[in-house]
Amino acid sequence: MSMSMANLGPVVDQFIGFYYPTFATSRAALSILYRDTSLLSWEGSQFRGSAAIIEKLASLPFQSVSHRVATQDFQPGNDYFLITITGQLLVDGESNPQFFAQTFVLKSDAGVFYISNEVFRLVYG
Numbered sequence: 001m002s003m004s005m006a007n008l009g010p011v012v013d014q015f016i017g018f019y020y021p022t023f024a025t026s027r028a029a030l031s032i033l034y035r036d037t038s039l040l041s042w043e044g045s046q047f048r049g050s051a052a053i054i055e056k057l058a059s060l061p062f063q064s065v066s067h068r069v070a071t072q073d074f075q076p077g078n079d080y081f082l083i084t085i086t087g088q089l090l091v092d093g094e095s096n097p098q099f100f101a102q103t104f105v106l107k108s109d110a111g112v113f114y115i116s117n118e119v120f121r122l123v124y125g
Helices: 005-025 028-031 050-058
Strands: 035-044 045-048 064-074 078-090 098-109 112-123
Touching: 005 078, 005 098, 028 045, 028 050, 028 098, 035 050, 045 050, 050 064, 078 112
Parallel strands: 035 112
Antiparallel strands: 035 045, 064 078, 078 098, 098 112
């Protein structure tokens, strides 16, 4: 299935509009976005499958988090699309944001998009 750029914009906006607020309020609720074949690389460590990914996200040491998305880029593939996000991350009320970069590969399963691959890195500089 080939997707046009015009069709992707709303999907990307909906995905970002769901992912980051849900990450902030209920990381366990993100489980609907992953499958048993999904792969997450978080700061160099890898986690495969929905259960392992959600366990990792739920175990992150901060209580409150806010993502400020600065850029979002996306490209279509034959049966997927790639999204790269950059921005700032505020955790536990700290006043100094941390910069981050995050990449997602979304695939369609019976018309429902899920995260096939995800890479998250803090950006130090």
